[in-house]
Amino acid sequence: MKIKFGEGEVYLREHCPLRLSEARGMVVRCTRGVLWMTVTGEAGDIVLAAGESHRIRVAGRVVIESLGNDARVRFEPSTGERIARAASAMLGSMRRRIAGMHSAAKQLTA
Structure with a gap:
């Protein structure tokens, strides 16, 4: 289980x-x-x-x-694990935003 x-x-x-x-x-x-x-x-x-x-x-x-x-x-x-999960989620969100910005910049220059 x-x-x-x-x-x-x-x-x-x-x-x-x-x-x-x-x-x-x-x-x-x-x-x-x-x-x-x-x-x-x-x-x-x-x-x-x-x-x-x-x-x-x-x-x-x-x-x-x-x-x-x-x-x-x-x-x-534990508190440490909760902090690590929150940091990981925030980092993932930032990566997605950067990738979206990179994609938008490519479309503007094309």
């Missing part, structure tokens, strides 16, 4: 773990219930209650499971 980070919540049922890869830099936010999480390469396990969050610092595998009852989790890009 492919999860689009930052778009809604994921419902986790007890005893139904969620495994993630390539989640480095993401913020895992517990919005309901209690979550248990382990990240390969990070020391110790993480337990998050509703309202708490944890930023994944390494590129290891992530396993998240609900403790006790069903839980909800939200995945958000």
